[in-house]
Amino acid sequence: DIQMTQSPSSVSASVGDRVTINCRASQGISTWLAWYQQKPGRAPKLLIYAASGLQSGVSSRFSGSRSGTDFTLTINNLQPEDFATYYCQQAHSFPLTFGGGTKVEIK
Amino acid sequence: EVQLVESGGGLVQPGRSLRLSCVGSGFNFGDYAMYWVRQGPGKGLEWVASISSNTIEYADSVKGRFIISRDNAKNSLYLQMNSLRAEDTAFYYCVKDKDYGLGSYMFDPWGHGTLVTVSS
Numbered sequence: 001d002i003q004m005t006q007s008p009s010s011v012s013a014s015v016g017d018r019v020t021i022n023c024r025a026s027q028g029i030s031t032w033l034a035w036y037q038q039k040p041g042r043a044p045k046l047l048i049y050a051a052s053g054l055q056s057g058v059s060s061r062f063s064g065s066r067s068g069t070d071f072t073l074t075i076n077n078l079q080p081e082d083f084a085t086y087y088c089q090q091a092h093s094f095p096l097t098f099g100g101g102t103k104v105e106i107k
Numbered sequence: 108e109v110q111l112v113e114s115g116g117g118l119v120q121p122g123r124s125l126r127l128s129c130v131g132s133g134f135n136f137g138d139y140a141m142y143w144v145r146q147g148p149g150k151g152l153e154w155v156a157s158i159s160s161n162t163i164e165y166a167d168s169v170k171g172r173f174i175i176s177r178d179n180a181k182n183s184l185y186l187q188m189n190s191l192r193a194e195d196t197a198f199y200y201c202v203k204d205k206d207y208g209l210g211s212y213m214f215d216p217w218g219h220g221t222l223v224t225v226s227s
Contacts, residue, residue, distance in 0.1 A: 032212070034205075034213040034214070036152075036214070038152075043200055043216075043217035043218065043219055043220055044152065044200075044214070044217055045215075045216070045217070046205065046213065046214060046215035046216070049205055049211065049213050049215075050211075050213075055205075055215065087151065087152055089152070089213070089214070091211060091212035091213045092212075094157070094164045095154060095164070095166050095167065096142075096154040096157070096212055097154065098151055098152040098153070098154070099151075100151050101151045101152075
């Protein structure tokens with residue numbers, strides 16, 4: 001199974017900050033990676049697909065990148081509506097697996 | 108607008124069975140792989156099962172106990188859950204593949220979820 005190690009588990013930030021969230025795959029997954037945002041009491045929402053593709057309707061403040069088996073979600077100019085938990089997911093092979101999540105909290 | 112609406116959750120005793128349903132609308136249901144993903148209380152996300160036109164996959168944690176199926180004529184996805192355990196307690200989300208056909212194994216959109224509680 002492919003393990004997804006996400007860091008940090010939580011981050012405190014202020015409105016206007018840049019936040020980076022990292023995800024490392026235990027083996028090569030090419031660009032088969034997605035990022036999701038989940039707000040309390042809500043279902044997850046797809047933000048980024050194929051490591052760096054911005055899902056339709058998602059703010060351009062969100063971006064994704066890849067370096068080998070390391071993936072990064074960057075949120076620029078953090079807004080109040082961005083405070084949420086973020087998950088990475090590998091879409092390379094079954095079983096499909098998620099990172100443990102990163103909670104972005106208000107400083 | 109694509110919509111997925113789950114139903115069938117509830118309180119069930121350990122060892123018993125429950126069947127979840129999901130109705131999709133706003134897209135050609137039969138053209139997409141569909142998934143169940145769950146989230147335990149205060150926990151992360153766990154993929155449970157997948158079904159496409161020719162492939163079914165299960166997480167090891169549910170293999171042999173859960174059965175995923177679909178009825179394209181009814182735009183419906185199902186999850187038959189047998190021999191339920193306390194650790195199966197979670198919100199269960201019905202999810203559509205982002206891409207049609209072979210799919211991308213990426214999830215968009217998600218239903219609102221239905222809560223399954225396994226307890227005596």
